[in-house]
Amino acid sequence: MMEIAITGVGLATARGGAHDLGREASPPVAMPWHPARMYRPLRGNDLTGHARLAASLRAALAECGGSGPIVAASCNGGAASFAEDDWRASFEIEHAPVASAACASGMHALYLARQLIAAGAPEVRVVAGDITTPPCHANFEALRVLSDEPAPFQPDASGFMLGEAAVALRLVPAARAPGAPRLIGPVLGHDLDGDDGIARALAALGSHAPELVIGQGAGAAEADRAELAALASRVAGDVPLATALHGFGHTLGASSLLSVALAVLARDAALDVLGGPARTAQDGRPLGAGRSQRTTVVCRALGGACGACFVGDGTAVARRLAWGPRSSLPPLRDRVLRAVVAAADRERSAEPPDLVIVTLDAPLPPSARIGSRILPTSVLEMTPGQLPQLIARAWGYPGPAVCLVGGDPLPLLAACRATHERVYRIAIRGMPGSDDRDIEWNA
Numbered sequence: 333m334m335e336i337a338i339t340g341v342g343l344a345t346a347r348g349g350a351h352d353l354g355r356e357a358s359p360p361v362a363m364p365w366h367p368a369r370m371y372r373p374l375r376g377n378d379l380t381g382h383a384r385l386a387a388s389l390r391a392a393l394a395e396c397g398g399s400g401p402i403v404a405a406s407c408n409g410g411a412a413s414f415a416e417d418d419w420r421a422s423f424e425i426e427h428a429p430v431a432s433a434a435c436a437s438g439m440h441a442l443y444l445a446r447q448l449i450a451a452g453a454p455e456v457r458v459v460a461g462d463i464t465t466p467p468c469h470a471n472f473e474a475l476r477v478l479s480d481e482p483a484p485f486q487p488d489a490s491g492f493m494l495g496e497a498a499v500a501l502r503l504v505p506a507a508r509a510p511g512a513p514r515l516i517g518p519v520l521g522h523d524l525d526g527d528d529g530i531a532r533a534l535a536a537l538g539s540h541a542p543e544l545v546i547g548q549g550a551g552a553a554e555a556d557r558a559e560l561a562a563l564a565s566r567v568a569g570d571v572p573l574a575t576a577l578h579g580f581g582h583t584l585g586a587s588s589l590l591s592v593a594l595a596v597l598a599r600d601a602a603l604d605v606l607g608g609p610a611r612t613a614q615d616g617r618p619l620g621a622g623r624s625q626r627t628t629v630v631c632r633a634l635g636g637a638c639g640a641c642f643v644g645d646g647t648a649v650a651r652r653l654a655w656g657p658r659s660s661l662p663p664l665r666d667r668v669l670r671a672v673v674a675a676a677d678r679e680r681s682a683e684p685p686d687l688v689i690v691t692l693d694a695p696l697p698p699s700a701r702i703g704s705r706i707l708p709t710s711v712l713e714m715t716p717g718q719l720p721q722l723i724a725r726a727w728g729y730p731g732p733a734v735c736l737v738g739g740d741p742l743p744l745l746a747a748c749r750a751t752h753e754r755v756y757r758i759a760i761r762g763m764p765g766s767d768d769r770d771i772e773w774n775a
Contacts, residue, residue: 333648334450337512340502341593342396344388344461345580346372346495349395350597353605360480360493360581363469370480371464372495372581381465382422385410388498389425389461396500400455401448403744405431405441407585407715408468409695420694420738420763423716426459429691429739433717434633435548435582437462438499438589439518439641440717440734444744445503446515451747454504461498462584469494475634477552482582484549484575485556485613492550495581499589501596513596516540516648517641518629520732522724525659529638530562530630532730537628538649540642542571544598544624546591546606548631549575550582553614559632560615567628573613574621579605588631588639595627595643635721637733651731653684659725666696668760668769672719676726679773686752688733690719691741691775694763723758 343350346358352375360370379387385406393402409422409430423430431441438460445456462468472478472494479491506514519536523529545567547559563573576583576590583590594603598621606621613619626644664670695716720733736744749755762769 335506336446336449336503336515337506337509338501338515338596339504339509339512340396340398341596342392342394342500343593344374344391344498346375347579347605348375353597353603363464365466366469369469369478370493372493374463374496381412382410385461385463388463389459392461392498392500393457393459396457396502398455398457398502400457401453402426402428403431403441403445403448403456403458404428405437405460405585405589407432407434407437407462408465410463410465411467412465414467423695423737427739429736429741429744432585432715432735432737433637434635434715435584435587436631436633436637436639437585437717438587439631439639440520442589442592442641443518443520443732444734447747447751448744449503449505451750456503457500458503458589459498459500460586460589462586463496464494479551482551482577483610484551484577484608485560485573485619486610487553487614489551489553489556491552492577492582495583497580497583497586497590499586499593501589501593513599513643514645515641515643516646518639519641519651520639521730522638522721522733523636524656524725524728524730527656527730528558528562529636530559530632530640531565533638533640534562534566534630536649536651537640537642538647540626540628540644540646542567542626542628542642544621544627545571545573546595546627546629547573547575549577557614559630560613560617563630564615569617572618572620574606574619576606578608588629591629591631592641592643595629598624598627633717635715635718637717637721653686653731655684656728656730658728661722661725668696669718669722671771673722673726675771675773676723680727681756683754684729684731685754685756686731687748687755688720688723688729689745689748689755690735690758690760692716692735692737692760695737
């Protein structure tokens with residue numbers, strides 16, 4: 333596997349850019365539309381909606397530098413309402429297809445960028461961003477996972493505080509940047525019944541003896557316990573664990589790429605932004621971060637998409653895929669999702685593919701509400717990353733399954749087909765509001 337180096341980092345966050353992390357963070361502020369709920373807003377960005385997201389992405393890319401092709405990622409885009417036109421336009425980022433996998437979106441984009449480098453690109457820029465909007469806030473309120481007093485990895489953790497960020501990384505073949513930090517992975521997967529996705533991803537990543545782990549820790553306590561158990565299966569108990577949640581809030585689709593960026597920056601300086609008030613996790617693992625030359629990053633989205641990567645010197649491990657346990661699926665309201673699940677069993681190939689890619693012309697609009705409020709059962713359904721997750725669970729597929737929204741996916745598809753023996757694409761064509769969305773299996 334080709335070695336890849338990270339030669340640039342760009343940030344737009346509540347703390348500012350990469351060179352501002354030593355400054356004191358702006359305190360959380362009340363949401364404009366919900367004064368009782370706090371969040372950490374982007375510093376120095378007074379725009380709203382898609383313009384706010386676009387400006388933050390441009391700022392991160394400018395600080396990152398470079399001029400290579402862009403692989404973009406976002407959980408929610410910049411939609412300021414649930415209107416179909418607004419929802420569709422929110423994923424139009426730099427005219428590129430957008431990797432969307434809820435909180436794992438940035439790591440999915442990082443995986444796709446690696447394929448472009450391996451297929452011959454001399455440089456690729458990865459950018460991930462999300463902002464706090466009324467639809468974003470309403471979705472998480474419906475799921476009851478927001479908390480103004482987050483307590484990552486503690487027994488009383490009840491959820492997270494929202495944050496905003498755009499993060500950019502510049503990748504090149506390692507031969508072009510001998511002194512730059514190496515990126516091992518990422519390895520992508522999904523939770524399956526009785527089979528933890530993070531533990532599986534860490535096993536596939538290999539043993540790299542990290543000095544630090546940067547995890548998710550978004551709560552609730554039960555989810556944190558699962559993350560801690562997965563780490564305990566592969567990482568020594570005295571290796572400290574950190575999270576960006578205290579310093580930045582939960583930055584959703586940008587969160588995993590933010591963790592990778594912080595792993596790069598932690599090579600040169602201890603980052604107070606990775607600390608928090610607690611000294612140990614609920615399983616006794618030390619919390620906090622000093623300088624680290626060898627850092628493992630893990631993430632898990634609410635819907636089960638998982639990923640792990642390593643920043644530092646190391647050797648990638650070849651991964652062999654086999655079908656895992658098929659999972660029971662929840663009842664679904666959305667017509668497109670029901671059609672995908674109904675067809676999944678008969679479309680399952682004899683051998684597991686090396687990669688599953690779902691391409692969407694446009695995102696699925698919210699399909700179930702009471703008045704202006706979306707129903708909790710529909711919140712995850714409207715997340716584009718729910719599509720590959722449902723397919724992976726229906727198949728018992730433990731490997732990488734990604735979703736691309738909008739743009740022209742053909743360059744990324746060509747790169748993936750050049751670097752994987754078997755790529756299985758599900759193409760979902762059609763726009764929001766149309767009566768017909770065509771689903772083509774193994775396109």
